[in-house]
Amino acid sequence: MPDIVLKNITKRFGNTIAVKDLNLKIEDKDFVVLLGPSGCGKTTTLRMIAGLETPTEGEIYIGNRIVFSSQRGIDISPDKRDIGFLFQNYALWPHMTVYQNIAFGLENLKWKREEIKKRVQELAYLLKIEGLLDRYPSELSGGQQQRVAIARTLAPKPKVLLMDEPLSNLDAKLRTEMRSELKRLHKEIDSTFIYVTHDQLEAMTLATKISLMNEGILQQFSPPLEIYDKPVNLFVADFIGNPTMNFINVKLNGVKAGRYILIHNEVEILFQPSVYKDLDIGEDFVLGIRPEDIEIGKDRGLQGIVYSVLPSGMETVIRVKIGELFLTLITFGRTAFSPDEVCYLNFPTDKYILFDKREGNNITLGNIISIEKR
Amino acid sequence: MVKTLNRFKTYIKKPENIILITLIIVLTYLVIVPLISIIHDTFVVHTSERMRIRGKQVGEFTLYHWRNIFFGKYSDHIFYKPLYNTLLVSIGVSIIALALGGLIAWLVTRTDLKYKRWISTLIIFPYVMPSWTLAMAWLDFFKNSQIGGVKGLFTALTGITTPNWFAYGLFPIVVVLGLHYTPFAFILIGGTLKNMDANLEEAALILKASRFRILRKITIPIVMPAMLSTLLLVFSSGISAFAVPAFLGSPVRFQVLTTQLFRTLNGVNPGYGYLIGLVMIALGTGILTINQILIGKRKSFTTVTGKASNVSLVSLKRLRGPISFTILIFLILISIFPLFIFAIQSFLVEPGNYSITNLSTIFWIGEGRPDIANGEPGILKNKYIYHALWNSFRLSILVSIIVGILGVLIGYAVVKKRGTPLANMLDRLSFFPYLIPAMAFSATYLSLFAVRRGIIPPLYGTFILLVIIGSVKYLPFASRAGITSILQIGKEIEEAAVIFGVPWYKRMSRIIIPIQKPGFLSGFLLPFISSMRELSLYILLVTPSTQVLTTMLFQYNEKGWDQYANAIVLLIVLVVLFSNIVVNRVTGASIDRGIGG
Numbered sequence: 001m002p003d004i005v006l007k008n009i010t011k012r013f014g015n016t017i018a019v020k021d022l023n024l025k026i027e028d029k030d031f032v033v034l035l036g037p038s039g040c041g042k043t044t045t046l047r048m049i050a051g052l053e054t055p056t057e058g059e060i061y062i063g064n065r066i067v068f069s070s071q072r073g074i075d076i077s078p079d080k081r082d083i084g085f086l087f088q089n090y091a092l093w094p095h096m097t098v099y100q101n102i103a104f105g106l107e108n109l110k111w112k113r114e115e116i117k118k119r120v121q122e123l124a125y126l127l128k129i130e131g132l133l134d135r136y137p138s139e140l141s142g143g144q145q146q147r148v149a150i151a152r153t154l155a156p157k158p159k160v161l162l163m164d165e166p167l168s169n170l171d172a173k174l175r176t177e178m179r180s181e182l183k184r185l186h187k188e189i190d191s192t193f194i195y196v197t198h199d200q201l202e203a204m205t206l207a208t209k210i211s212l213m214n215e216g217i218l219q220q221f222s223p224p225l226e227i228y229d230k231p232v233n234l235f236v237a238d239f240i241g242n243p244t245m246n247f248i249n250v251k252l253n254g255v256k257a258g259r260y261i262l263i264h265n266e267v268e269i270l271f272q273p274s275v276y277k278d279l280d281i282g283e284d285f286v287l288g289i290r291p292e293d294i295e296i297g298k299d300r301g302l303q304g305i306v307y308s309v310l311p312s313g314m315e316t317v318i319r320v321k322i323g324e325l326f327l328t329l330i331t332f333g334r335t336a337f338s339p340d341e342v343c344y345l346n347f348p349t350d351k352y353i354l355f356d357k358r359e360g361n362n363i364t365l366g367n368i369i370s371i372e373k374r
Numbered sequence: 375m376v377k378t379l380n381r382f383k384t385y386i387k388k389p390e391n392i393i394l395i396t397l398i399i400v401l402t403y404l405v406i407v408p409l410i411s412i413i414h415d416t417f418v419v420h421t422s423e424r425m426r427i428r429g430k431q432v433g434e435f436t437l438y439h440w441r442n443i444f445f446g447k448y449s450d451h452i453f454y455k456p457l458y459n460t461l462l463v464s465i466g467v468s469i470i471a472l473a474l475g476g477l478i479a480w481l482v483t484r485t486d487l488k489y490k491r492w493i494s495t496l497i498i499f500p501y502v503m504p505s506w507t508l509a510m511a512w513l514d515f516f517k518n519s520q521i522g523g524v525k526g527l528f529t530a531l532t533g534i535t536t537p538n539w540f541a542y543g544l545f546p547i548v549v550v551l552g553l554h555y556t557p558f559a560f561i562l563i564g565g566t567l568k569n570m571d572a573n574l575e576e577a578a579l580i581l582k583a584s585r586f587r588i589l590r591k592i593t594i595p596i597v598m599p600a601m602l603s604t605l606l607l608v609f610s611s612g613i614s615a616f617a618v619p620a621f622l623g624s625p626v627r628f629q630v631l632t633t634q635l636f637r638t639l640n641g642v643n644p645g646y647g648y649l650i651g652l653v654m655i656a657l658g659t660g661i662l663t664i665n666q667i668l669i670g671k672r673k674s675f676t677t678v679t680g681k682a683s684n685v686s687l688v689s690l691k692r693l694r695g696p697i698s699f700t701i702l703i704f705l706i707l708i709s710i711f712p713l714f715i716f717a718i719q720s721f722l723v724e725p726g727n728y729s730i731t732n733l734s735t736i737f738w739i740g741e742g743r744p745d746i747a748n749g750e751p752g753i754l755k756n757k758y759i760y761h762a763l764w765n766s767f768r769l770s771i772l773v774s775i776i777v778g779i780l781g782v783l784i785g786y787a788v789v790k791k792r793g794t795p796l797a798n799m800l801d802r803l804s805f806f807p808y809l810i811p812a813m814a815f816s817a818t819y820l821s822l823f824a825v826r827r828g829i830i831p832p833l834y835g836t837f838i839l840l841v842i843i844g845s846v847k848y849l850p851f852a853s854r855a856g857i858t859s860i861l862q863i864g865k866e867i868e869e870a871a872v873i874f875g876v877p878w879y880k881r882m883s884r885i886i887i888p889i890q891k892p893g894f895l896s897g898f899l900l901p902f903i904s905s906m907r908e909l910s911l912y913i914l915l916v917t918p919s920t921q922v923l924t925t926m927l928f929q930y931n932e933k934g935w936d937q938y939a940n941a942i943v944l945l946i947v948l949v950v951l952f953s954n955i956v957v958n959r960v961t962g963a964s965i966d967r968g969i970g971g
Contacts, residue, residue: 014793052869072380073384079873083873091870104871104876105873105876106874
């Protein structure tokens, strides 16, 4: 039922624009992640959906109900929006026990005492905190506090669950664990989740759709793998993926049989676009290559010198120097290469992306037919 | 048009916005308008000046006051000499407080001094007690009979007559005020030393720097901002000190700006008084503004991490015993000993006669004898005293409640709207009274509230005016406490309740206030203590029916009824000390559980 629609949402703080003309349609039962670097407006967007922040302009619908409109002067208060909000630092009330923390909101919503008790028990079971109900938040570990916060948020059975970087205060191991629990929870409670994070790995693994923002402007709103494979611009390409995509500044030197001849210093690349477009000869472009789309070998290919080797057991990140150009690549498992060794690179996939340098937009995907020194 | 209206509607719906706007309007009237009024009053003829300023009607424009204060024949006498004395006192006081407070702070935090707990407790005493207690004690102990009074305890015990310079005037004023502000320096510098990352000093120790060199090259530069801050705060306190110079300076006609302000405002030349008040305000705000700027700048590179440190302590070796003992005795002398003096003095029938037969409880529970102090009854039987005590309590309680509530509201609104122009404005407005010397501030109120202004009736002489000025003057403490408390909570704690539709008053009463109870309570209790012992803020504004204990004390002292004065001092000190214990209990006892989740 509750599709969430943001129409032309703009938020200004004084002279700075936090969110600019944002349009977003979130479907029922989606797990949408608002992703972006700090200060990109993702948290502000979440808070505006919750009603904790008032947009300067625009309209917000939750379900079929309009909850905010600057034009019509509508501003429904947070408690009437049927949402739950999970805060980054949990915001547990330190002077109340776990039970009181979960029950306080329900008391305020005029639930009956027995119902409250039943609901708290239910949530305690769901989140495995049955033994902690009489404790104070300061007596809990970070992970336990997190569970209590989730229980408190879920207590009134919100249709939409808004989460503001809920895992960022946990250590790495616990974070992975909670991540899978959140995904499970999403399946179990049948609500729409909107989740804010700056961690692209979290976004990739959790989301059904990612909304990537930068400086208050929506960059791309797509499923995770689509955002990974087909980033709409340089910013998205750069932000998603670790290690980051390699970017090679190139100049279009000519076109031959529907293929672009791209030049970077002494390197010449023959690029086969998946969709041919007329481009101006002599114009600057950027060629984006994901590290896993480069193969390293001992013979045949573009010659380079190994600059550094970073093994992490499961995979190895290698940095290779080709003249003035550095390329990062990743191989599965261990590698036989060591620094200062000569190596050869190959580019076997069709996922290389040509960006327009000035605007940063994705022009086309394609494959590299040949790459060699002139 | 509709949009603007809508925006206004959402704006006014939020409690923080209502608080901001209301308080800005009220505080502007209570802080800024009095300043304008006092400036105006330096340019007009006042009723009592009609005979002096010839050819002008009351209320007419005149430059008489400005001319006479700064360039007149008697300028030296009425203005420059007191100004010079004020600066002299402030400099002397700063040096004593800083040197003594800093030294003891260093000894306590960095050496193997003995009795550390006793010393850190006792040293706070002189600051908790009203400044004039030490002045009274000094007079009781060291006064001589040359001025036309009776001899003090010291002369009675030793037979040595104290010289005038020792008993009255600059020297005792500087010593007494210096001792009063020593704890202040101790707290500020000691706090910094304690929170300083020990690694900074240990790093130097490993590099084989000598202890003295570490102190000079590392420790002192790092605590420099705290010392500078202390210096400026003590200096400006020295400027606004009234009671101590009044007690110790008046026997030898040693005038400072505050005493001069009091004389002229109560005399025939209020215009002079207002102008002196204005000069003091300029001095006070100037110095403290410098302090604020310095604090702001220095913060960025102080490496005070707040990490608890275990510095290896400097061994005092053979001097350990003697130094520890000397400091302890000294502190007992200035903190507990005065109380005994007051007690003794208050039982002497004939002042200066220290024999056993001269002891009596007449000044405590006597019915009053016509041959002593015009038949004034003893202070426990004296209805005027009870009246003043009642006034003091009533005033301090009202002030602390008002200030406490305003502190919470200001803290809430300023933090909530942090960074907006209105929030900054309220923040500064509520802090501004701190910069204005107390007596000069009350002069501005005298100027503004002496007559009807629009719908506001003349409040001079009313109890309400005392409540208002007390509330405004102590607001800075509470608003600071409020702002830090709310900042510590973080906005999410409140928003978590907003999501459940908890109304504002309930968010305040069930969540915000319970969480920061100790912080807010100190916002209530500190103004109470300050107000109980306040003299210079109220003295210009009280009338016989609104007398408080401190102003009563001042009058008894002026009349030379020493025994009554001593008895009242004892009474006030006990009330203040008792309240202070309550503060410590309350603020210390409730941080035990749950905070910091």
